[in-house]
Amino acid sequence: MAIKRERAHGDPGKDPVVRDEDWYGRDLSGQKFARYTFYDTDWTECVDDGGVFDECTFSGVKFNASRHTSAAFTNCTFKRCTFFDTRFEQCKAVGSLFQQCTFNLFEVTGGDWSFVGLPGADLRKAVFDGVRMREADLTAARLDGATVTGVDLSGAMLRGANFSRADLRGSDLSALHPLTSEIAGAKIDLEQAAVIAAALGFEVS
Template identity: 45%
Template sequence: MKTITTRDWDASAGKQRKHDEVRFSSLDLCETDLEGVEFSGCVFYDSRFNCSQQVDVAYLNCRFVNCNFFDATFTNCKTVGSSFDGCTFDLTTVDGGDWSFISLPRADLGTASFTGVRMREADLTGTRCRNGTMRGLDLSAAQLTGADFTGCDLRGTDLHAVDPRTTELRDAIITADQAIVLAMALGLQIRDA
C-alpha cells in the first residue's frame, strides 16, 4: 500500500481524482476544498480535515484512525462502508449524501449536524449525540444500542430501528408521527378515544 503525506499531496497527489488503496499518514487537508474526488479502500491515519469543504467526495470502504473533522462540511458525499476510530467531529456538518454501512461506534456527535443523510445499517452503537442535529436521516436497520440522543433534534428521521429501552431519548425533539413509532416500539396499543 502506497503512503502519501502532506508533502506528496501538495506536490501532485492532490490533483488526482481517484485514489485506490492508499495510506494517508498525517495528511493536512485543513481549509481545503475537495470536489468530485474518490477514495476507495484507503486508510487515513492522524489526518486533519479541519474547516475543509467537501462536495460530492466519495470515501468508499475507507478507514479513518485518529482523524480530526473540526468544522468540516460534507455536501452530498459518500462514506459507504467506512469506519471511524478515535476521530473527532466537533462542529462537523453533513448535508445529504450516503453514509450507509459505516462504523461510528462511541463517537461524540453532540456538536455535529447531520441533515438528509442516508445511514442505512450504520453502526452507531454507543454514539453520543446529546444536543446534536440528526434531522431527516434514513437509519433503517442501524445499530443504535446505547446511543444517547438526549436533547437531539431528530425530526424527520426514520426511528424504526430505535429501541427506546436501549437508547437514551430524553428531551429529544421529534414529531407526532415519530412519537407513534416509538410508542409502537414499546409495545403500546394506540387507539382513538
C-alpha cells in the first residue's frame, strides 16, 4: 500500500506529512523515514524490524500493541501519542523527546535511549531492562512500581523523579540523589546501597 504524502501549506520545500491514516498491522521493517510528520496515524499492531525514523514528529499517533526490534527513532518528537502494550527491543531512541504521551504496559529491552527526554512522563509499572539511558531527562517522571534493571542512568536528570517501589537492581544510580527523588520501598543491591549512602554523605568502608 502506497504511503500518502502531503506538503504542508502546499510548499514543495516542506517535509512530507502523513495525516489521519490507518496503518493497522502494517509491516514497517527496513523502511526509512527522514523528517516526516505523522498526524493522528494508527500504528496499532505494526511490526517494525530495523526501521529507521530520523528527526520525525509523531503527533497523536497510536502505537498500541506495536512491536519494534532493532529500529531507530533518532532525534524524534512524540506528542500526545499512546503506547499501550508497546514493546521496543534493542532499539535506538537517542535524542528523542516524549511530550504528554500515555504509557501502559510499556516495555523497553536493550538498546540506546541516551539523551532521551521523558520529563514528567507517567511510566508507572513500565519496564526498562538493560537499556542505555545516559543523560536522559527523567525530571519529575513517575516510575513508581516500574522495573528499571541493568539500566545505565549515568548523568541522567532525576530531580523530582519517583522511584517508589521500583526495581532498580543492577542500574547505575550515580546520578540519583535520595533527597531530590522518591525511592521509598525501591529494590536495590548492596553496591547501589553504598552509592546512595555516599550521596547522603556517609563514609562507606
